[in-house]
Amino acid sequence: MRTKIAIKAHALLEKHFPERRVFLKSDNDTRFIRLRPVTQLIALAGSSALVAWAIVATAIILMDSIGSGNFREQAKRDQRTYQARLNDLSSQRDTRAEEALAAQERFNAALTQISVMQSELLSSETRRRELETGIDVIQSTLRDTMQDREAARSQVAQLQTENGDSIQVAASTAPMDFLADALARTALERDKVIEDSEEALLIADELHQKIATMQEQNDTIFRQLEEAMTVSVAPLDRMFRAAGMPTERILETVRRGYSGQGGPLTPLSFTTRGEKPTADTLRANRLINQMDRLNLYRLAASKAPFANPVKDAFRFTSHFGFRRDPKTGGRRMHSGVDFAAGTGTPLYATADGVVTHAGWSSGYGRLVKIQHEFGIETRYAHQSKIRVKVGQRVSRGDRIGDMGATGRVTGVHLHYEVRVGGKAVNPMIYIKAANDVF
Structure with missing residues (x-):
């Protein structure tokens, strides 16, 4: 059975790969090599495998070269995009720095103006209180004088009732003349006091108007400063938090490092002269505290690699x-x-x-x-x-x-x-x- 299959296979190979002889001739001798069908089949299979391997390897190298070229081009495009983004961020950084510097200058100018207006406001408040005290004294004196005049008139009327005609005869005597002069002087003083009181009231009204105007201006300035501080402090706070740095601990470290050195970190507050602080004073103190916080942020930012x-x-x-x-x-x-x-x-x-x-x-x-x-x-x-x-x-x-x-x-x-x-x-x-x- 095996012999028949072998014979048939050999016959099939002989049909497609007949036996061939390769003659090798030299000067002295001639030799030949017999190429049997099986040998030819093995040689053909090996050559086909070699050609197939060469084709596959060439395709892989070609695809890898094309892929590498596309990757390099993509990398170059990403690099150009990243470079443009960096340039844009650099321009934005410069713009923010200029805006921060301008805001700082406006803040300093506004703070100077607040200081001047605060001094004027305190002076106006002192003058107003002095005028109110003067008005109270004048009104008290006027009431006493009018009471004395009415008492004098009552005494004259009582004397006229008790003495009848004798008081009329003695009316030309010195005591009655003195009383008349005293009453006349009292009337003049009363008129003068009334005139001074009216003038003082007018001055007080003008002062109240000026104080109201100054308070409106102060409120506008305070509002602008509060907005400026919010715009200035909030980005710095976000910057430290984005870097993972605890802001309160950082600021406390900077404050301890500069304690007792004076300068911009010295705590500031407006004097209240022992009285209860006004709303404006409290508001100004809050702004000063925020300014101190902004300065601490500025010092801390210069000490971290931002x-x-x-x-x-x-x-x-x-x-x-x-x-x-x-x-x-x-x-x-x-x-x-x-x-x-x-x-x-x-x-x-x-x-x-x-x-x-x-x-x-x-x-x-x-x-x-x-x-x-x-x-x-x-x-x-x-x-x-x-x-x-x-x-x-x-x-x-x-x-x-x-x-x-x-x-x-x-x-x-x-x-x-x-x-x-x-x-x-x-x-x-x-x-x-x-x-x-x-």
């Missing part, structure tokens, strides 16, 4: 978090963000602080570390040139070095880190939180 270390044109090349290591190809934590620009691009401190390191540091290359308030530290790595020294105190916006490619890098860029309590956090938290304020 700024960008690169002010020239740049592009983000690597974000915070796990990524593929450009050197080894493995997965590795990237503890900062990378800003790419030209060699020598200026680098700036993002907050007030003290330089704790300025030199070479292994894979960081030329590195600058700055210690800030609230346990925050910033790092600026791979610099081509360092422009600060250890122990130097820097302010936000001070130039600390130049962008380079020192240390463990694949190109020119700045590696920027923010560490809180020694632990690396995403620097973009602070940069994005400040975009709507600065």
Whole structure:
């Protein structure tokens, strides 16, 4: 049975792949190679497999090349869109900074005007009280004088009734003349008092009108200042909360650091001279407290890295978090963000602080570390040139070095880190939180 199947298979192969001989001739000899049907079938199958593999491999390489090209184009488009967004955010930041500066100037001018008007209001209130006291004295004197006059008239009438004609004979005597003169002087004084009283009432009415006008002006100014403070303080509060910083604890830290130093942080209040505070005084004190809070926010913001270390044109090349290591190809934590620009691009401190390191540091290359308030530290790595020294105190916006490619890098860029309590956090938290304020 097996022999019959083998014979039939051989016959079928002979029909399609007849036996062939390949002759190899040399100078001295001639040899041949017999190609049996099975050998030809195996050679044909191997050649077909090789051709199929070549076609599939070529298709895969071609598809991968097309896909890589589309990915690069998409990456370039995303990069251009992101760059345009960054430029737009930078313009908005500059506009907000100008608006904040103009609001601060308007606030200072309005506060000066409030101080002047408060002084005038206190002076007017003092004059009004003095006039009211004078009016009370004049009215009391007038009542006493009129009572004395009526008593004198009653006495004269009583004397005339008791003495009859004798009082008429003695009317020309000195005592009656003295009484008449006293009555005349009393009448003149009464008329004078009445005239003074009417004039004092007119002056009091004018003062009341002036006080009412000043109160309306004060209310308008207070309302504008309250709106300005709300517009100024609320964005700063949101900025600190967006960065995950507890606002009350931060402000208390700044206040303790400046206690007893005087200046803008000294608590202010209008004197009430031992009297119950008026509504305007309480309102002004609330504004002053808000102004003090705004100043504390301003000082705290300068001590936290709410700024960008690169002010020239740049592009983000690597974000915070796990990524593929450009050197080894493995997965590795990237503890900062990378800003790419030209060699020598200026680098700036993002907050007030003290330089704790300025030199070479292994894979960081030329590195600058700055210690800030609230346990925050910033790092600026791979610099081509360092422009600060250890122990130097820097302010936000001070130039600390130049962008380079020192240390463990694949190109020119700045590696920027923010560490809180020694632990690396995403620097973009602070940069994005400040975009709507600065």
